Amino acid sequence: MATAYAEAGDRTAAATHAARLTHVSKSFAGPAGPQLVLDDISLDVAPGEFVTLLGASGCGKSTLLNLVAGLDRPTAGSIETTGGRPALMFQEHALFPWLTAGKNIELALRLRGVAKAGRRAEAERLLGLVRLGGAYGKRVHELSGGMRQRVALARALAQDSRLLLMDEPFAALDAITRDVLHDELTRIWREAGVSVLFVTHNVREAVRLAQRVVLLSSRPGRVAREWTVGIEHPRRIEDAAVAELSVEITEELRGEIRRHGRD
Amino acid sequence: MAATETTTAKTPPGPGTPGSGTPGPGAPGPGAPGPGKNADDLAGLEAGLDALETVREQRVPVREVLLRKVLPPVTAVALVLVVWQLLVSGGVTDSYKLPPPSAVWDSLTAMWLQGTLLDVLWTSVSRALLGFLMALAIGTPLGLLVARVRVVRAAIGPILSGLQSLPSVAWVPPAVLWLGLNDSMMFAVILLGAVPSIANGLVAGVDQVPPLFLRAGRTMGATGLRGARHIVMPAALPGYLAGLKQGWAFSWRSLMAAEIIASSPDLGLGLGQLLENGRNNIDMPGIFLAIILILVVGVAIDLLVFSPLERWVLRSRGLLVRS
Numbered sequence A: 001m002a003t004a005y006a007e008a009g010d011r012t013a014a015a016t017h018a019a020r021l022t023h024v025s026k027s028f029a030g031p032a033g034p035q036l037v038l039d040d041i042s043l044d045v046a047p048g049e050f051v052t053l054l055g056a057s058g059c060g061k062s063t064l065l066n067l068v069a070g071l072d073r074p075t076a077g078s079i080e081t082t083g084g085r086p087a088l089m090f091q092e093h094a095l096f097p098w099l100t101a102g103k104n105i106e107l108a109l110r111l112r113g114v115a116k117a118g119r120r121a122e123a124e125r126l127l128g129l130v131r132l133g134g135a136y137g138k139r140v141h142e143l144s145g146g147m148r149q150r151v152a153l154a155r156a157l158a159q160d161s162r163l164l165l166m167d168e169p170f171a172a173l174d175a176i177t178r179d180v181l182h183d184e185l186t187r188i189w190r191e192a193g194v195s196v197l198f199v200t201h202n203v204r205e206a207v208r209l210a211q212r213v214v215l216l217s218s219r220p221g222r223v224a225r226e227w228t229v230g231i232e233h234p235r236r237i238e239d240a241a242v243a244e245l246s247v248e249i250t251e252e253l254r255g256e257i258r259r260h261g262r263d
Numbered sequence B: 001m002a003a004t005e006t007t008t009a010k011t012p013p014g015p016g017t018p019g020s021g022t023p024g025p026g027a028p029g030p031g032a033p034g035p036g037k038n039a040d041d042l043a044g045l046e047a048g049l050d051a052l053e054t055v056r057e058q059r060v061p062v063r064e065v066l067l068r069k070v071l072p073p074v075t076a077v078a079l080v081l082v083v084w085q086l087l088v089s090g091g092v093t094d095s096y097k098l099p100p101p102s103a104v105w106d107s108l109t110a111m112w113l114q115g116t117l118l119d120v121l122w123t124s125v126s127r128a129l130l131g132f133l134m135a136l137a138i139g140t141p142l143g144l145l146v147a148r149v150r151v152v153r154a155a156i157g158p159i160l161s162g163l164q165s166l167p168s169v170a171w172v173p174p175a176v177l178w179l180g181l182n183d184s185m186m187f188a189v190i191l192l193g194a195v196p197s198i199a200n201g202l203v204a205g206v207d208q209v210p211p212l213f214l215r216a217g218r219t220m221g222a223t224g225l226r227g228a229r230h231i232v233m234p235a236a237l238p239g240y241l242a243g244l245k246q247g248w249a250f251s252w253r254s255l256m257a258a259e260i261i262a263s264s265p266d267l268g269l270g271l272g273q274l275l276e277n278g279r280n281n282i283d284m285p286g287i288f289l290a291i292i293l294i295l296v297v298g299v300a301i302d303l304l305v306f307s308p309l310e311r312w313v314l315r316s317r318g319l320l321v322r323s
Ligand SMILES: Nc1ncnc2c1ncn2[C@@H]1O[C@H](COP(=O)(O)OP(=O)(O)OP(=O)(O)O)[C@@H](O)[C@H]1O
Pocket: A028, A029, A037, A055, A056, A057, A058, A059, A060, A061, A062, A063, A064, A201
């Protein structure tokens, strides 16, 4: 019944998991009594691992990420994360419109406790990392959708968390921009060695990115099945291997959804 | 819990090493380009996408501003003057009831030549601004308290909204009895008029902060006072500014009510007293002049201070659409 954050001092190689969910359930108060959204979810994310969560709309993916991020408490079970507060990237970019792109990142740095002197340079470095070197002084509304997502990614990285939670961050983007950001994310993940828990309902995206794909069933959300993705990097979303596994997973996902039609 | 097919997690790849996962079904993508070329392609592609998607804002030329923003109100004022003059010339009513615009103008130049015009204006404007600043200093923390502390909101929230609809003239009689005929009485009336507006504006601003910003702040560690400072206050700024604008209007109105009702030789001559003196002397041009000056000051402070501030805040957040 607790969401525990291990202190930053625990950031040792000895940590066997970046996040551990043990028998987590979550219900919301509904019109007809409590409505069970997540049911007995147990899931580990290893340090440096990239896991994608797949599931139909409304199966509780966002709820799960919110729980891991500590924005909400589980009804039962426990969630443990190591390496400080996880960084959460929302489906909407959630950048603060009263700050420039650079200042958004600097706020994250400041709240993390980075000294004033180093913030500007660090923000510029992070913007460079998402290839937005010239965007420091830009207001949020002056950026394109893809640029906003990249600034949001840079801001999440600014938290220097060992666990990055991403809630359908690229869902609203066109295919080419999304493709570009997939490459960026993969590169950053491999360079920084962070753990990623990535929510999507795009099967190909899940396979393109992940080392492990976790399929959630709906109503209530349970872990239905998992796949280990062994495809070598660099991957492309149109690769035959990605397509092949995607077909298999889609079939399973269809089955999950169909099962509800019969109920 | 449903069966899980595979549960073992692969060791993650070290920094910079190629993926270490076992080959999955099918072969790796055919003809993957080398990393160097790939990165160049990517940078070029991104630059192209960014250029395509970024909105370019243009500054409006001065001539257009004059044409669209200055010309319409000037025309409207000119029209009012023309109609006024026509009514006077047509002899619609007695000339002591409706003086011609020229008589009001003469009144103005007379005051200017006597050197009293600026004194009168300054007396009222300085009172109103000082009162407004006091209202700001009280209304802001009060608004924050009401917005953030549930008990305080339950206790005084409704009263605060109710006070907004109470005409500030109502406060003049008790203020005179409590404080006497002096500047403190004026400030008391201004405060009672403006503080609720400012506090309510801030409460509305805080209530309208999108929950997404609060949650984003929380994931970054902005909770409690740090959250108030870095997230809640800046996010609530547009509502707060709207409250300030209204607070100024209430300050000015309250002060005029106080000056008209509570005139005494001890109090310096302000615009309200000017109006009251006009009534006592049956000096209609003087009355018209006082009304026009009160209007002009109210509009001028709004145009010079609050509107630019509000526009700047909205524009910097992309909330102002130029039509
Ligand atoms: N605060 C809440 N109060 C009540 N019910 C909620 C709340 N938040 C989520 N739910 C319910 O929980 C279920 C799961 O919601 P959630 O947002 O986690 O779905 P999701 O898997 O993220 O869906 P999508 O893919 O569409 O984003 C939904 O049925 C939703 O109605």
